Amino acid sequence: xxxxxxxxxxxxxxxxxxxxxxxxxxxxxxxxxxxxxxxxxxxxxxxxxxxxxxxxxxxxxxxxxxxxxxxxxxxxxxxxxxxxxxxxxxxxxxxxxxxxxxxxxxxxxxxxxxxxxxxxxxxxxxxxxxxxxxxxxxxxxxxxxxxxxxxxxxxxxxxxxxxxxxxxxxxxxxxxxxxxxxxxxxxxxxxxxxxxxxxxxxxxxxxxxxxxxxxxxxxxxxxxxxxxxxxxxxxxxxxxxxxxxxxxxxxxxxxxxxxxxxxxxxxxxxxxxxxxxxxxxxxxxxxxxxxxxxxxxxxxxxxxxxxxxxxxxxxxxxxxxxxxxxxxxxxxxxxxxxxxxxxxxxxxxxxx
Amino acid sequence: xxxxxxxxxxxxxxxxxxxxxxxxxxxxxxxxxxxxxxxxxxxxxxxxxxxxxxxxxxxxxxxxxxxxxxxxxxxxxxxxxxxxxxxxxxxxxxxxxxxxxxxxxxxxxxxxxxxxxxxxxxxxxxxxxxxxxxxxxxxxxxxxxxxxxxxxxxxxxxxxxxxxxxxxxxxxxxxxxxxxxxxxxxxxxxxxxxxxxxxxxxxxxxxxxxxxxxxxxxxxxxxxxxxxxxxxxxxxxxxxxxxxxxxxxxxxxxxxxxxxxxxxxxxxxxxxxxxxxxxxxxxxxxxxxxxxxxxxxxxxxxxxxxxxxxxxxxxxxxxxxxxxxxxxxxxxxxxxxxxxxxxxxxxxxxxx
Ligand SMILES: [Mg+2]
Ligand SMILES: [Mg+2]
Ligand SMILES: [Mg+2]
Ligand SMILES: [Mg+2]
Ligand SMILES: [Mg+2]
Ligand SMILES: [Mg+2]
Numbered sequence: 001x002x003x004x005x006x007x008x009x010x011x012x013x014x015x016x017x018x019x020x021x022x023x024x025x026x027x028x029x030x031x032x033x034x035x036x037x038x039x040x041x042x043x044x045x046x047x048x049x050x051x052x053x054x055x056x057x058x059x060x061x062x063x064x065x066x067x068x069x070x071x072x073x074x075x076x077x078x079x080x081x082x083x084x085x086x087x088x089x090x091x092x093x094x095x096x097x098x099x100x101x102x103x104x105x106x107x108x109x110x111x112x113x114x115x116x117x118x119x120x121x122x123x124x125x126x127x128x129x130x131x132x133x134x135x136x137x138x139x140x141x142x143x144x145x146x147x148x149x150x151x152x153x154x155x156x157x158x159x160x161x162x163x164x165x166x167x168x169x170x171x172x173x174x175x176x177x178x179x180x181x182x183x184x185x186x187x188x189x190x191x192x193x194x195x196x197x198x199x200x201x202x203x204x205x206x207x208x209x210x211x212x213x214x215x216x217x218x219x220x221x222x223x224x225x226x227x228x229x230x231x232x233x234x235x236x237x238x239x240x241x242x243x244x245x246x247x248x249x250x251x252x253x254x255x256x257x258x259x260x261x262x263x264x265x266x267x268x269x270x271x272x273x274x275x276x277x278x279x280x281x282x283x284x285x286x287x288x289x290x291x292x293x294x295x296x297x298x299x300x301x302x303x304x305x306x307x308x309x310x311x312x313x314x315x316x317x318x319x320x321x322x323x324x325x326x327x328x329x330x331x332x333x334x335x336x337x338x339x340x341x342x343x344x345x346x347x348x349x350x351x352x
Numbered sequence: 353x354x355x356x357x358x359x360x361x362x363x364x365x366x367x368x369x370x371x372x373x374x375x376x377x378x379x380x381x382x383x384x385x386x387x388x389x390x391x392x393x394x395x396x397x398x399x400x401x402x403x404x405x406x407x408x409x410x411x412x413x414x415x416x417x418x419x420x421x422x423x424x425x426x427x428x429x430x431x432x433x434x435x436x437x438x439x440x441x442x443x444x445x446x447x448x449x450x451x452x453x454x455x456x457x458x459x460x461x462x463x464x465x466x467x468x469x470x471x472x473x474x475x476x477x478x479x480x481x482x483x484x485x486x487x488x489x490x491x492x493x494x495x496x497x498x499x500x501x502x503x504x505x506x507x508x509x510x511x512x513x514x515x516x517x518x519x520x521x522x523x524x525x526x527x528x529x530x531x532x533x534x535x536x537x538x539x540x541x542x543x544x545x546x547x548x549x550x551x552x553x554x555x556x557x558x559x560x561x562x563x564x565x566x567x568x569x570x571x572x573x574x575x576x577x578x579x580x581x582x583x584x585x586x587x588x589x590x591x592x593x594x595x596x597x598x599x600x601x602x603x604x605x606x607x608x609x610x611x612x613x614x615x616x617x618x619x620x621x622x623x624x625x626x627x628x629x630x631x632x633x634x635x636x637x638x639x640x641x642x643x644x645x646x647x648x649x650x651x652x653x654x655x656x657x658x659x660x661x662x663x664x665x666x667x668x669x670x671x672x673x674x675x676x677x678x679x680x681x682x683x684x685x686x687x688x689x690x691x692x693x694x695x696x697x698x699x700x701x702x703x704x
Contacts, residue, residue, distance in 0.1 A: 035523055039546045043526040104487065108480045128460040129529050131483055135490075136522040150508075159511055163494035170488040171387055174395040177481050184691035192390045208579065 172199025201235020264290025522549025554589020616642030
């Protein structure tokens with residue numbers, strides 16, 4: 001599912017956020033213009049509403065991450081107003097990708113609210129038309145690329161990256177779906193990793209970073225490969241953190257009430273619990289996991305505590321931070337370490 | 353909606369169909385291979401089922417049209433087994449595009465059957481997961497392009513064409529949606545044309561033809577423009593024919609029972625009826641159109657006959673055929689007239 005992962009909690013400054021928002025009206029103008037050019041005035045008005053309602057919501061951290069990374073990768077005296085504007089457009093393409101996945105995930109999960117407002121398909125007069133709206137947002141992303149990037153060397157790389165990451169994310173959604181229909185006794189750490197890499201880490205961390213690298217003119221495949229390894233490790237940790245807070249976070253701080261246990265999610269806690277449990281505890285997991293009954297949900301939470309999962313999590317957080325830092329220091333292919341460390345230090349030890 | 357338009361009735365030979373089908377297992381193998389490469393074995397198995405169930409169904413006329421056009425555009429002695437295989441892959445990309453639009457249209461319309469089997473979302477264990485499956489099919493299309501076409505000059509043109517046609521089709525779906533919620537008194541011929549061009553004509557006629565032109569090495573923008581004009585005219589006529597048969601076709605021949613009247617569709621018949629009707633007849637349209645009651649449906653059909661719409665249709669068919677033929681003869685920019693005439697003569701005066 002696409003509940004706000006921890007990446008959504010990277011803090012960005014008000015200035016960064018305001019500069020980013022300032023470009024959104026241009027995106028909407030471009031896209032309604034494209035729609036009108038096909039003699040689709042009515043569709044253009046509808047689509048403007050779709051974009052306004054769905055795209056510029058939330059913290060927009062993935063989009064802003066793309067802009068910040070671009071600024072980190074290119075020496076300040078080589079950044080022009082034009083190139084910075086392009087970085088903002090790429091950031092908005094990331095937000096459009098995130099939006100179209102969120103919109104369809106909310107239909108599939110029959111969710112009610114998202115980012116403090118009704119899910120789009122729940123809005124009066126929308127319903128399942130939301131499915132076509134997600135396809136509009138997805139394909140409009142490529143109209144933005146064509147309009148602003150088709151004259152650049154990196155154009156093909158940008159398109160291919162969006163294709164690849166979109167496909168990977170759909171694969172992750174499929175894995176998530178398949179595993180949430182499995183018995184808890186069938187969960188494995190390998191499956192867990194495949195789910196989080198594909199469902200979240202690629203589009204949340206690798207995509208914005210790799211787009212910025214392409215725009216900054218990086219060409220060395222090895223630099224992309226090394227960056228990917230580090231960014232997927234970050235994405236993995238962030239999802240573990242998201243899973244932990246789903247159960248043990250303070251709803252006043254996280255802003256949401258977790259339902260991973262009820263939803264039979266292949267979460268980090270469930271996988272580790274099954275690894276640690278004795279026969280009797282395994283039976284409790286099998287009897288109580290994936291059910292709505294609050295008594296059973298609490299039985300699972302108590303079991304997690306009996307198994308000391310909060311301590312295990314604290315250790316994991318520490319070790320994961322150190323391991324990623326080491327990997328960053330070992331990278332050799334041109335990407336400034338500072339670009340990774342900035343993200344890393346923004347997201348560790350957060351409680352929301 | 354994506355009910356089988358007349359284009360699906362272009363007749364293709366058994367040989368053409370068999371040669372085309374022979375390439376499908378390669379497509380599935382390529383795509384499950386890509387999926388497995390992301391550590392998604394479970395997703396690969398699921399996706400193979402999605403592809404098998406949804407893509408190689410129906411008559412595959414859009415895909416085969418792409419192959420036939422390629423053969424028409426390139427002198428026989430310049431066609432190699434490799435280039436012909438590429439034309440088949442492009443044809444399968446068209447079929448994948450058609451499939452992902454059909455799959456999501458069926459979810460949005462809550463349809464039950466398609467091409468003689470249950471709609472995918474109605475299959476046990478699928479449900480709204482079908483939405484993610486449509487996204488998988490859509491994005492896998494670009495994996496086929498990357499694998500087989502990225503070394504060619506036309507690669508960017510092919511990707512951009514799929515992006516553009518996908519976006520146009522979603523715009524057409526939006527128009528269709530908006531208009532089917534309007535009063536019949538608000539239907540206009542201009543709106544009708546925008547719907548059918550965008551919802552059907554671009555992807556059914558222009559896409560397969562333009563893909564074949566790109567693969568055959570056409571570069572002249574004017575040749576594409578002239579071809580588009582003709583192919584959209586054909587698409588327009590075919591949708592008029594589809595609308596006529598929805599009401600007046602023989603279900604034993606068309607293989608389906610029309611519901612355009614009940615669904616309040618902005619169909620050619622409804623638009624022309626409103627143009628022709630006197631005040632009293634307009635009132636009948638307003639009272640009876642867009643409702644399930646069989647008495648009201650029959651009142652609309654009787655009114656269509658009172659207004660001589662079958663005769664109007666016959667005249668329109670004749671004039672449309674002659675107009676398109678004239679336009680074909682006026683085209684000057686390299687595309688052999690034969691390529692258009694073959695399609696034209698295959699689809700006129702059909703009753704199914
Ligand atoms: Mg969800
Ligand atoms: Mg979900
Ligand atoms: Mg979560
Ligand atoms: Mg339909
Ligand atoms: Mg429909
Ligand atoms: Mg029809």
